[in-house]
Structures are given as C-alpha cells and as structure tokens.
Amino acid sequence: MSALRSLLVLVALAGPMTASAATHVVTMEGMKFEPATLRVKTGDQVVWRNKDLVPHTATAAGKFDSGQVGAGKSWSWKAAARGQHDYVCTYHPGMKGSVVVE
Amino acid sequence: MRKFTALGVLLAAFAAGPSYAQQGPSDPQIAHIVVTANQVDIDAGKLAEKSASSKEVRDFGKQMVTDHTSVNKSATELVTKLKVKPEANETSASLKKGGDENVAKLKKLKGKEFDKAYVDNEVSYHQAVLDAVDKTLIPSAKNEELKALLVKVRPAFVQHLEHAKMLQGQLAK
Ligand SMILES: [Cu+2]
Numbered sequence: 001m002s003a004l005r006s007l008l009v010l011v012a013l014a015g016p017m018t019a020s021a022a023t024h025v026v027t028m029e030g031m032k033f034e035p036a037t038l039r040v041k042t043g044d045q046v047v048w049r050n051k052d053l054v055p056h057t058a059t060a061a062g063k064f065d066s067g068q069v070g071a072g073k074s075w076s077w078k079a080a081a082r083g084q085h086d087y088v089c090t091y092h093p094g095m096k097g098s099v100v101v102e
Numbered sequence: 103m104r105k106f107t108a109l110g111v112l113l114a115a116f117a118a119g120p121s122y123a124q125q126g127p128s129d130p131q132i133a134h135i136v137v138t139a140n141q142v143d144i145d146a147g148k149l150a151e152k153s154a155s156s157k158e159v160r161d162f163g164k165q166m167v168t169d170h171t172s173v174n175k176s177a178t179e180l181v182t183k184l185k186v187k188p189e190a191n192e193t194s195a196s197l198k199k200g201g202d203e204n205v206a207k208l209k210k211l212k213g214k215e216f217d218k219a220y221v222d223n224e225v226s227y228h229q230a231v232l233d234a235v236d237k238t239l240i241p242s243a244k245n246e247e248l249k250a251l252l253v254k255v256r257p258a259f260v261q262h263l264e265h266a267k268m269l270q271g272q273l274a275k
Contacts, residue, residue, distance in 0.1 A: 030257040053176045053251070054169040054258045071172050091165055092261055 028056045033097035040079045041102055047076040060087035126242030130189035133181045138194040139231050140170040142201030149208055150220050159217045173255050180251055221269045228263035
C-alpha cells in the first residue's frame with residue numbers, strides 16, 4: 001500500500017515537469033519485481049528500488065544490467081531501444097520481469 | 103478456563119518451566135537468535151563456496167553468504183537503533199551447536215558426498231528456521247520494527263528453501 005502510494009506521488013511529481021519523459025519505479029520486494037511487466041516510452045527513466053533485505057539485480061542479457069543493487073538501494077536505466085526486454089535477478093532466478101519499450 | 107487449565111497441564115508435561123514455554127523469547131533473545139541463525143548459514147556457505155564439487159552448489163553457497171550477510175547487516179542496524187542488546191539463550195546456543203557440528207561433518211567429506219550433505223542440511227536448516235520464524239519469533243516479537251524485519255526477511259528464506267530443494271532433487275539423480 002505505502003509502496004503504491006509513494007509510486008503515485010512520484011509519478012504525480014514527475015508528471016507536470018516532464019511532458020515527454022516519465023519516471024517509472026519497479027520495486028524489488030518479497031523476492032518479486034513489482035510491477036512484473038512495465039510499459040514505458042523511449043526516453044523514459046526506469047528506477048528499480050530494492051526494498052528487500054538481500055541484494056538483487058535487474059539483468060536483461062545484452063540490454064541492461066544493474067549489477068548488484070544492495071538492500072535499500074536503487075538503480076536507474078533510461079529506456080532507449082524499443083522492444084520487450086525480459087529480465088531476471090541473476091541471484092534469484094525465480095525473480096522475473098519485463099520492460100516493454102514502446 | 104477449563105481450556106486454559108488443560109493447556110497448562112500439557113505445557114507442564116512437555117517443558118521444564120511452564121512460564122518459559124508460554125512466554126516465548128524476549129526481543130533481546132530474538133535478536134540473538136536471528137543473528138546466530140544467519141551466521142550459521144554464512145559459515146556453511148563459505149565452506150561450500152570452497153569445497154563443493156558442482157558449480158551449482160558452490161554458487162548456492164555464495165548466495166547464502168551474500169544474502170544472510172545482508173540480512174544480518176539490516177538486523178544489526180535495527181537492533182543498534184532500537185538499543186536492544188542481543189541476549190544469548192538456549193535456542194541460539196543450540197543453533198550454534200548444530201551449525202558447528204554440521205561444518206565439522208562437512209569438512210570430512212569430498213565431492214558429491216559433500217554436495218549432498220551440504221544441500222540436505224540447507225533444506226532442513228531453512229525449513230527449521232522458517233518454522234521458528236512463523237511459530238515462535240514473529241508471534242513473540244514485541245517491538246513492531248523487529249516483527250516487521252522478520253516478516254520482511256521471510257520471502258528470502260522461502261526462496262532459499264525452494265532453491266535448496268531443487269538442488270537436492272538434481273543431486274538425487
Ligand atoms: Cu535477488
């Protein structure tokens with residue numbers, strides 16, 4: 001609930017300032033990516049925020065790789081190439097996500 | 103009232119002191135149990151990183167070191183913030199003893215025997231820790247932040263258990 005609220009606040013804040021580029025947040029929490037599938041536009045910023053107590057990664061082979069994102073830390077990536085980028089946490093392969101750049 | 107009495111009799115029959123059994127561990131004791139439980143798995147993981155024969159098991163050991171070190175860092179930070187002084191107790195002592203015995207046993211093994219013994223222990227260890235988290239630690243924790251930390255760490259332990267079970271299945275082939 002609080003994660004959703006902070007996401008809404010963030011989107012609301014980012015909204016008026018950036019007409020073309022938006023910032024999206026994916027949380028790493030409870031050994032899951034949330035939202036598991038995210039749709040963005042080219043030029044948007046995606047922030048992965050690790051709310052777990054263990055480190056994670058967001059890794060799409062050949063597309064992007066956060067490297068280790070420690071507990072409580074974040075990593076951001078600018079969506080450039082269009083397409084569906086499936087990614088995993090290389091530490092916990094059960095954690096799967098997807099960014100669709102439109 | 104009758105129910106309460108029956109429970110009291112039952113507890114008296116199984117525990118040396120009924121009051122101890124009813125109360126569960128205190129927050130300082132829970133803090134000590136959490137840190138000890140993580141340390142035990144870090145010690146075994148370090149050995150597996152070096153001594154396991156399969157890459158999957160070495161990687162799993164490394165993961166246990168990384169994750170449980172990270173959990174212990176968060177737990178230690180919280181305990182410091184809350185000014186809780188971890189207090190040694192029977193549960194943490196038996197965890198430590200079990201961990202030391204496991205490491206001593208593993209040190210005598212090689213190859214696939216090592217991998218199997220390590221992974222078998224990881225399955226039962228994570229199952230036991232999850233049981234303790236669910237049945238004793240979360241229900242007993244008084245401080246809300248300490249309770250929240252236990253709730254937050256639970257999914258990682260579940261994932262570790264599933265991963266260990268998967269390796270156990272592979273090694274059985
Ligand atoms: Cu992970």
